[in-house]
Amino acid sequence: xxxxxxxxxxxxxxxxxxxxxxxxxxxxxxxxxxxxxxxxxxxxxxxxxxxxxxxxxxxxxxxxxxxxxxxxxxxxxxxxxxxxxxxxxxxxxxxxxxxxxxxxxxxxxxxxxxxxxxxxxxxxxxxxxxxxxxxxxxxxxxxxxxxxxxxxxxxxxxxxxxxxxxxxxxxxxxxxxxxxxxxxxxxxxxxxxxxxxxxxxxxxxxxxxxxxxxxxxxxxxxxxxxxxxxxxxxxxxxxxxxxxxxxxxxxxxxxxxxxxxxxxxxxxxxxxxxxxxxxxxxxxxxxxxxxxxxxxxxxxxxxxxxxxxxxxxxxxxxxxxxxxxxxxxxxxxxxxxxxxxxxxxxxxxxxxxxxxxxxxxxxxxxxxxxxxxxxxxxxxxx
Amino acid sequence: xxxxxxxxxxxxxxxxxxxxxxxxxxxxxxxxxxxxxxxxxxxxxxxxxxxxxxxxxxxxxxxxxxxxxxxxxxxxxxxxxxxxxxxxxxxxxxxxxxxxxxxxxxxxxxxxxxxxxxxxxxxxxxxxxxxxxxxxxxxxxxxxxxxxxxxxxxxxxxxxxxxxxxxxxxxxxxxxxxxxxxxxxxxxxxxxxxxxxxxxxxxxxxxxxxxxxxxxxxxxxxxxxxxxxxxxxxxxxxxxxxxxxxxx
Numbered sequence: 001x002x003x004x005x006x007x008x009x010x011x012x013x014x015x016x017x018x019x020x021x022x023x024x025x026x027x028x029x030x031x032x033x034x035x036x037x038x039x040x041x042x043x044x045x046x047x048x049x050x051x052x053x054x055x056x057x058x059x060x061x062x063x064x065x066x067x068x069x070x071x072x073x074x075x076x077x078x079x080x081x082x083x084x085x086x087x088x089x090x091x092x093x094x095x096x097x098x099x100x101x102x103x104x105x106x107x108x109x110x111x112x113x114x115x116x117x118x119x120x121x122x123x124x125x126x127x128x129x130x131x132x133x134x135x136x137x138x139x140x141x142x143x144x145x146x147x148x149x150x151x152x153x154x155x156x157x158x159x160x161x162x163x164x165x166x167x168x169x170x171x172x173x174x175x176x177x178x179x180x181x182x183x184x185x186x187x188x189x190x191x192x193x194x195x196x197x198x199x200x201x202x203x204x205x206x207x208x209x210x211x212x213x214x215x216x217x218x219x220x221x222x223x224x225x226x227x228x229x230x231x232x233x234x235x236x237x238x239x240x241x242x243x244x245x246x247x248x249x250x251x252x253x254x255x256x257x258x259x260x261x262x263x264x265x266x267x268x269x270x271x272x273x274x275x276x277x278x279x280x281x282x283x284x285x286x287x288x289x290x291x292x293x294x295x296x297x298x299x300x301x302x303x304x305x306x307x308x309x310x311x312x313x314x315x316x317x318x319x320x321x322x323x324x325x326x327x328x329x330x331x332x333x334x335x336x337x338x339x340x341x342x343x344x345x346x347x348x349x350x351x352x353x354x355x356x357x358x359x360x361x362x363x364x365x366x367x368x369x370x371x372x373x374x375x376x377x378x379x380x381x382x
Numbered sequence: 383x384x385x386x387x388x389x390x391x392x393x394x395x396x397x398x399x400x401x402x403x404x405x406x407x408x409x410x411x412x413x414x415x416x417x418x419x420x421x422x423x424x425x426x427x428x429x430x431x432x433x434x435x436x437x438x439x440x441x442x443x444x445x446x447x448x449x450x451x452x453x454x455x456x457x458x459x460x461x462x463x464x465x466x467x468x469x470x471x472x473x474x475x476x477x478x479x480x481x482x483x484x485x486x487x488x489x490x491x492x493x494x495x496x497x498x499x500x501x502x503x504x505x506x507x508x509x510x511x512x513x514x515x516x517x518x519x520x521x522x523x524x525x526x527x528x529x530x531x532x533x534x535x536x537x538x539x540x541x542x543x544x545x546x547x548x549x550x551x552x553x554x555x556x557x558x559x560x561x562x563x564x565x566x567x568x569x570x571x572x573x574x575x576x577x578x579x580x581x582x583x584x585x586x587x588x589x590x591x592x593x594x595x596x597x598x599x600x601x602x603x604x605x606x607x608x609x610x611x612x613x614x615x616x617x618x619x620x621x622x623x624x625x626x627x628x629x630x
Contacts, residue, residue: 225502228488232477239475242437243489243544244463253496 009219016357017302017349018215025208025305035197042204042272044312045211047072049265051292051304052211053258056218058290059298060227061254062234063151067159068262068289070166071134073281075263077170077177078133080276081117082126083186083194084178103185108175116176123190130267131260138259142252149248160283167282182277186270194271207268211305214261218301221257230254262289291330295337297346306345387448390415390582391436391552396445398435405431407606409445413552418578420585420593423603424626429586430472432603433554436584437469438462449552464494468550472557474537478530482521482540485529486512489544511547519543519573535566539573546577553577554584559592571595590618602626 009015029041050068058064090099096106101113119125141162145155170177178184187195194203221227229250233240241247270276279285288311296307311330319326341347391413398406406428413419421429434440436447438459447454454462463469477485490511493502516522519539524532529540538558545553558574559567567589574583574596587593593600593614600617602609610620617623 221500225488225493225499226496228477228480228484229499231479232488235477235479236475238439238471239477239541239544240488241459242439242463242469242471244460244491244494244548246458246460246494249496250499 009216012360013350013353013357014219016360017353018212020356021215021302021305022212025211026205030201030204035200038204039200039272040312040316041309042200042207043269044309045204045207045305046265046269046272047289047292047312048211048305048308049214049268050262050289051296051308052214052218052301053261053265054290054293055296055298055301055304056221056261057254057258058293059300060222060230060234061251061258062230063251063255064156064290065159065255065258065286066156066283066290067161067163067286068258069281069283069286070159070163071138071259071262072266072269072285072289073166073170073276073278074134074137074259075130075266076270076276076280077183077266078120078126078130078263079267079270080183080186081120082123083189083270084183085113085117085120086189087185087187102178102183104178104181104183105175110175114176130263134259134263135256138256139252142255143248146248146251146255151251160286163282163286167278170278170281178277180278182275182279184275184277186274189271195274200272203268203272207272210264210268214264215301215305217257218261221254222301226250226253291334294334295344297344297349299343300346300349303344303346303349310345387412387451388415389413389448390417390450391584392446392448393432393436394446394448396432396435396442396447398431398440398443404606406435406442409603409606409608411601411608413582413584415582416578416580418574418583418585418596418598419601420587420597420599421601421603422587422590422593423609426605427603428606429603430556431606433469433556433584433586436462436552436554437467460494463548463550464491466549466551467554468545468548468552469554470538470541470545470556470558472560474534474541476529476532476537476540476544478528480529481526482516482529482532483512483525485540485544486515486547489547491548515543515547518546518577520569535562535570538562538570542573542577550581552582552584556586557588558585559587559589567592 009018025045030038033041050072053068054065084102088100088102093099093101093103093106096103098106098111101110105113119129141159145151145158150158171180173179187193193199229240229245233247233250237247266280269280292308292311293304294307295311296305297303311333314333315326315330318329337344343350389412391411393409393411396406396409397404409432411432421432423429431440435442436454438454438457442455445455449465449467452465454467457465477488480488487504487508490508492508493499513522516525519542521536521540521543529537532540542555542558559570562570571592574585577583585596597614599612600614601611602617602623604626609626610617610623
């Protein structure tokens, strides 16, 4: 019990924050929003995976990736490829010159399914690939850069370049990827219609639980020695290296974890929105994800979720009324937060959260402290 | 030349050149077991470069560095540390945002792989060791203090403590008393004398009074070469040393 309370929830303030978030996305929003709005929130919450991954990688790892869209996209495309293959059964595509392959391949004169599409016939394999491909890709990028001690601005630029390359590749290889339109017209998952309201509701809750699970995994990593080491590296990288640690391995590790988290978000995006396109891979979405994390507070996993929700709600509201002003507004919001609330929304919680947490005094009783001679750990997570 | 020696550290024919400038030139230096060896020399003599070479921060151009008969010049930094070489930097390198306790815990030589760190547990053994070291560096009462709030001298001691907890066989300190008060210098000298039991210590220092107090053996470095070596009295009487330090 103590382990769960201190390590996974982050002590009293962390636990209260976590349960408030869980109550909001699991109870309050589903109760008060209609299906259309709830589906929108579900979409925003998929971006929150990317924002959470940026908190781990940037806030704690000290490495800014301007290319989390790469991994969001890899996860999203993997899921879309599975759904597309299912939607392209020979019966559904009987009017094509080659039935049984996705429609855009047929339009592009392909007569055979490319080899790298074959694993996506199986849902099990697809789920494995959603996790493994981004991790492997992140490992390659990470090993190539961190082992050579490339970091900081150079890392940010290179990840951004990779995001551009991937977008260009997807758009250019229309026959293999669906091009600029992306992979569309996704209908069923193992025969289950995913466009119905009930399916959307189930995906919403699946997504919410996964997000909460990811936050707990993140907490576990950050409260372990890896978390202290990441903070230590941000401060004095050489001291960590000359304390016998292979610094690059820790950076690669957190980069891979961040990639997998973003990819889960991408896969959930495809399931809830029903398509995937290159516009969720490139520079703009990648930078937006960083803004979500910065607004929420780059040192706070939970803050990242609120940051994502706040920005996307405002975007929806303002772009319904003043579409042309939205970008300026988002820029203004970003500058405002960085200037006046450098710790983002989480900073406000840290300063004023105790007004709320004191009503939750029972939390400490619920998880009684074991008697130990341990000096108390100052958890940095909020 | 593949020869084994009884020395803890044997540096032979070590040279490093930066764009043709030889910062360390054909250096030979031997450190015995349990010896407290001090390297002195004017600015730019190559003292810090020698430490950088030993701990792998700088790669040598030629020559060999043998630590317990293990060649260090080809090893990665973290492997050198794991084989038992600890190095303190000139400016205190501690983790300002972590507490004193966490600083020592992160330096504890166990769970150094990613998986090992993920499942590292703060057990009694770790805590007792941290307490023991904290006592030694006189920071036992400040374990929960954020390290950034310590005084300059305390930061220096904390970094020494972070090395001690790894129990290195060779401890290298780059100007450990720079910027310290007279009292702190005395305390540091006592600390160095006590920690040099059971290990070899290599210190770089400017303060001659401090050197005289701690050194078993002194090497004077000048323009990347050894000018004189021996005990403090002998070195101080050496006319070449006097010229380099007082001449010009």
